[in-house]
Amino acid sequence: MFPVEGCNVGKVTRVGTRKLLRNLDRFSVSDQIRKKASPMGRPHDVANLIRAGKSNDEIAIELRISEKSVEQYVHRAIGEGLLRESDVYNSPEALLGDLYEDLRRIEIHVHGRIHHALVQSYGDGESGWWRQGIPERIRVKCHERRERDVDEPCAPFCYCDLLDLDAIMEDQWTHLKDLFPDYTSNRKQLSKDLRQLNGIRNKVMHPLRGLVPGEDEFAFVRKLKSSFGC
Numbered sequence: 001m002f003p004v005e006g007c008n009v010g011k012v013t014r015v016g017t018r019k020l021l022r023n024l025d026r027f028s029v030s031d032q033i034r035k036k037a038s039p040m041g042r043p044h045d046v047a048n049l050i051r052a053g054k055s056n057d058e059i060a061i062e063l064r065i066s067e068k069s070v071e072q073y074v075h076r077a078i079g080e081g082l083l084r085e086s087d088v089y090n091s092p093e094a095l096l097g098d099l100y101e102d103l104r105r106i107e108i109h110v111h112g113r114i115h116h117a118l119v120q121s122y123g124d125g126e127s128g129w130w131r132q133g134i135p136e137r138i139r140v141k142c143h144e145r146r147e148r149d150v151d152e153p154c155a156p157f158c159y160c161d162l163l164d165l166d167a168i169m170e171d172q173w174t175h176l177k178d179l180f181p182d183y184t185s186n187r188k189q190l191s192k193d194l195r196q197l198n199g200i201r202n203k204v205m206h207p208l209r210g211l212v213p214g215e216d217e218f219a220f221v222r223k224l225k226s227s228f229g230c
Helices: 009-036 042-051 056-063 067-079 092-122 126-133 136-148 162-171 187-205 215-228
Strands: none
Touching: 042 056, 042 067, 056 067, 092 126, 092 162, 092 187, 092 215, 136 162, 162 187, 187 215
């Protein structure tokens, strides 16, 4: 190959070398991203990058996908529980949405653990765990709530609230003390935490009262969710 007249061959070579190195670096980074990509798929990759503080356009560049695809993966990650709405949307609504979801998960989890433990202790069926494991005053209360339910009624135990669950734990502590290891040796703290949780739940579920959870309450619910193993 002969040099073109008037062309600085050395300069062209240096420029070409720098461009080649930049391309090699770019391919190297892309290869690293592909190697580090989660085996669980793109929603996990996007969730990890969101938590690392990356913007949608930065994620699109790193994963070599469109911003529209990033948005779709973000929605999937939220739906699959890989991201919280507040990880993506910095707004009071997103924070309250996450708090509601945490409260929902805790309540369902505690209900389920208590029911399973009582069935293991007393057996299934009304004559088993329901009559032997649930105090009479709570059984009556659950049936009354069920009768007043204008929607399609469900099983009576579903009408237990957090304070009822606390009372059941108190009554059946011998059978239930090992459900949540963080509280095995501290029944009083468990009762205190469940009552505080119930207060926060009331703030979220009754917004017309004008009571808004504070930052310490958000942190408390997150900590409690972890303690309960939700």
